[in-house]
Amino acid sequence: MCDLKGRLRGRHGAAGRWFAAALALGSGLGLAGCGSEASAPKPVVALATAPGTDTDNPTLAGLDAADRQLAASAERQALDASGSGKPVTWRSAASTARYGSVAAGPVFTQNGQTCRPFSQTVYIDGVPQTGRATACRQPDGAWRRSG
Numbered sequence: 842m843c844d845l846k847g848r849l850r851g852r853h854g855a856a857g858r859w860f861a862a863a864l865a866l867g868s869g870l871g872l873a874g875c876g877s878e879a880s881a882p883k884p885v886v887a888l889a890t891a892p893g894t895d896t897d898n899p900t901l902a903g904l905d906a907a908d909r910q911l912a913a914s915a916e917r918q919a920l921d922a923s924g925s926g927k928p929v930t931w932r933s934a935a936s937t938a939r940y941g942s943v944a945a946g947p948v949f950t951q952n953g954q955t956c957r958p959f960s961q962t963v964y965i966d967g968v969p970q971t972g973r974a975t976a977c978r979q980p981d982g983a984w985r986r987s988g
Contacts, residue, residue, distance in 0.1 A: 898972070899970070899972070900961055900962075900963050900970050900971070900972035901963060902970070903939075903963075903965045903970075904933075904939060904963065904965070905935070907933070907934065907935065908931075908933045908935070908939050911931040911932075911933065911934075912931060912941055912943075912961070912963060914931065915929045915930065915931040915941065915942065915943045916929075916943045916959070916961060916976075916984075917984065918943075919943040919944060919945040919959060920943075920945050920957055920959060920976055920978075920984045921984075922945065925945060925946050925947045925948075925957075926944055926945075926946065927944065928942040928943065928944040929942065929943050929944070930942045938964075938965065938966045938967065939963075939964065939965050939966075940963075940964050941961065941962055941963040941964060942961070942962055943959055943960070943961045943962075944959060944960050945957045945958070945959040946958040946959060951975075951977060951987065952977075954977040954978060954979075954987075955977065955978045956975055956976065956977040956978070956987060957975065957976055957984075958973070958974070958975045959973070959974060959975070959976060960972070960973045961973075961974075974986045974987075975987050
């Protein structure tokens with residue numbers, strides 16, 4: 842996380858810097874752990890599938906089909922929202938131990954498509970699993986994760 846701003850700057854310019862800052866502040870992580878003290882790293886994975894086709898998405902591993910549907914719906918809501926950074930949350934109907942949130946960053950244009958970076962965190966039995974990706978709007982209005 843300490844160099845997230847630097848890594849996103851090259852790929853997304855100011856939008857990447859904004860999203861890194863919003864992600865750090867919005868998730869309550871801050872950058873306090875960037876010093877010399879060691880802290881346990883949180884799992885971070887790349888989200889590699891299109892919303893709604895989450896079979897290869899390790900962030901959603903451990904969720905049943907109903908919870909995957911809730912997570913996909915929250916992802917679509919976060920990406921469709923006009924604002925940036927405000928998390929869209931979901932909770933399992935079957936278990937209070939499964940819940941999550943999705944926060945989308947600012948809109949930018951890539952190869953003529955409208956795109957947004959986003960972060961998705963899923964909690965299973967109190968253990969967070971976080972994934973980050975960029976999704977671009979397709980001509981049919983759907984969002985697809987880009988490489």
